[in-house]
Amino acid sequence: MVVVGAGAAGIFAAWNAARHGARVTLIEKTDRLGTKILISGGGKCNLAHDGPLESVIKAFRPNEAVFIRPACYRLPNTEIVRLFTTRGLQVYTRDDGRVFPVHQTAKDVVQILASYLREAGVKIRFQTPVRRILMDSAGVAGVETDVGTVESQHVVLAVGGSSYPKSGTTGDGWDWARELGHTIVPIRAALAPIELAINGPRWKPGVALRDVVLKARAQGKEVARWRDDLLFTHRGVSGPTVLGVSRAIAERENEGGVTLNADLVPDSAFETVQAEIAAWCATNPRKTSSSLLGEYVPESLVETVLGEIGIDPAQRARDLSKKERNRIAEALKGLSIGAVGEVVLEKGEVVAGGVSLDEVDPHSMRSRVCPGLYLCGEVLDVAGPVGGYNLQAAFATGFVAGESAAQDAS
Ligand SMILES: Cc1cc2nc3c(=O)[nH]c(=O)nc-3n(C[C@H](O)[C@H](O)[C@H](O)COP(=O)(O)OP(=O)(O)OC[C@H]3O[C@@H](n4cnc5c(N)ncnc54)[C@H](O)[C@@H]3O)c2cc1C
Known part of the structure; x- marks a missing residue:
């Protein structure tokens, strides 16, 4: 045979x-x-x-x-x-x-x-x-x-x-x-990396976010989520979270309009993150918003994230308004990674x-x-x-x- x-x-x-x-x-x-x-x-x-x-x-x-x-x-x-x-x-x-x-x-x-x-x-x-x-x-x-x-x-x-x-x-x-x-x-495609549409933020390739929940949304509805690490690549994102959501996204390729966001603090409720940020600002009034964010994301991503939510990296913690602190908490609970361009079938597992x-x-x-x-x-x-x-x-x-x-x- x-x-x-x-x-x-x-x-x-x-x-x-x-x-x-x-x-x-x-x-x-x-x-x-x-x-x-x-x-x-x-x-x-x-x-x-x-x-x-x-x-x-x-x-x-x-x-x-x-x-x-x-x-x-x-x-x-x-x-x-x-x-x-x-x-x-x-x-x-x-x-x-x-x-x-x-x-x-x-x-x-x-x-x-x-x-x-x-x-x-x-x-x-x-x-x-x-x-x-x-x-x-x-x-x-x-x-x-x-x-x-x-x-x-x-x-x-x-x-x-x-x-x-x-x-x-x-x-x-x-x-x-x-x-x-x-x-x-x-x-x-399944278990494949994703190329982002270029209108998203410019993430630094090679940087990883550890133990996050990546969520894919289409037409306002969550279509997939996966908890693990996320890696930024030259053209988009990869790593276990991305592979985990890729099949569900590829199945919607004709619908278009899939966006990705990541919960960077999946074990904390929004209110807990809000309270943590307020406490940090009270304890470290002279430190900057970039030091605050550095507590949560890799240093090389701090400025990109703050740019996305319109906060000056040099702003002192004591000067951050409640609204601004909330914007930071929102970014940590649902960082906008960008719109999906393509799920790359050839590079899938x-x-x-x-x-x-x-x-x-x-x-x-x-x-x-x-x-x-x-x-x-x-x-x-x-x-x-x-x-x-x-x-x-x-x-x-x-x-x-x-x-x-x-x-x-x-
Ligand atoms: C980068 C990568 C990492 C992966 N990591 C893992 C992992 O860690 N764990 C895990 O469980 N899975 C992993 N996978 C998936 C796993 O490798 C596949 O699911 C598995 O190999 C499929 O086995 P298969 O025998 O069906 O096909 P394959 O292993 O792909 O074998 C098919 C074979 O057929 C041969 N062939 C094709 N066409 C012809 C032809 N016309 N004539 C003769 N021969 C032909 C090919 O050359 C190949 O040798 C990974 C896959 C990739 C690409």
Whole structure:
């Protein structure tokens, strides 16, 4: 049998199929295994999410959770971690549940996956882009590559999504799946950075706001919020908060007019911040408004924020009127970051959309439309949040797809 794509899902599919006795050829466009695993987590690879499996599954949107649940129970987060630690990988779990290798290198993760494939006898063909999936009257008949065809009645499609196209993922699978009769849910950015429309304030790139709640609003209504860090980039914003709200914004791209603001003191009510500011001004009458703001935001952002709310950075605390103090409190509780220009799909950790989940059996990953075709990983319409969830989904769906294909092939 053939597995197309040697990413997270394809590796697990090929390995598990071979363990179940199949002769497996794993075909990969690039010259290496797991190109996206290598860049995951900033090269550190957040390989799983710790905690009760049900809460890991429920981090996905409800229809996606229903779909991935059977696969996640076949390959739970604890088992994923065990597969790596039994091969010597030391891992640690952050307070937020994210599991990383102790030595913080994704290379170790990929090397272990390579060892599993080697031992299982999987034949790997690198630098072999697949061009299409071949069909005959019975169903799938093989794949056509740049260097000839490979015949097989069982093909696992694991070519991923279309973000980071330089890593090899250029959305090839969706055209093939469509030709074979599948419906493709429109592809949208998810877990992606945002470029701001230029009419917003000029934020200093590289500066981060820690532990804030970023809120996205459209037509006066809040459409998404996420609590974590926010990073200013050359053209906009990134960081976990931004990735967290990006999918909901991308889904509204045609509506336009989405704005972002950040609550910089999410654990304090507005009245508490007001009282804190008044107390600070009373205790430090000769200090300036910029010193006051410096208590809450990084120094390099102080002037920009004060400029936004029209307060002179040199103004003494004792001279700040109640109205001005309130403007500062309002900025801290809802700093206007700017209007969204674009959610940048190509720079996203995943894309939302893909092969419709209604057309794939979640217990086997068999296509319900095309005999002999199995689908797994990001090519499907599944996109979890940041935190090791997406590798969980890719590993687990790949694991199941490989096993089913091997059973059918025997
Ligand atoms: C920057 C970044 C950081 C991330 N960090 C994390 C993280 O820390 N934790 C986490 O859980 N998730 C993370 N993700 C998401 C995670 O990497 C993906 O969800 C996961 O890799 C998807 O697995 P996949 O096997 O479906 O696709 P991929 O891993 O993308 O693999 C698809 C493979 O198919 C190959 N291919 C494509 N087209 C063809 C073709 N025509 N012929 C042959 N081969 C082809 C590609 O070259 C690629 O090797 C991150 C993603 C990015 C981009």
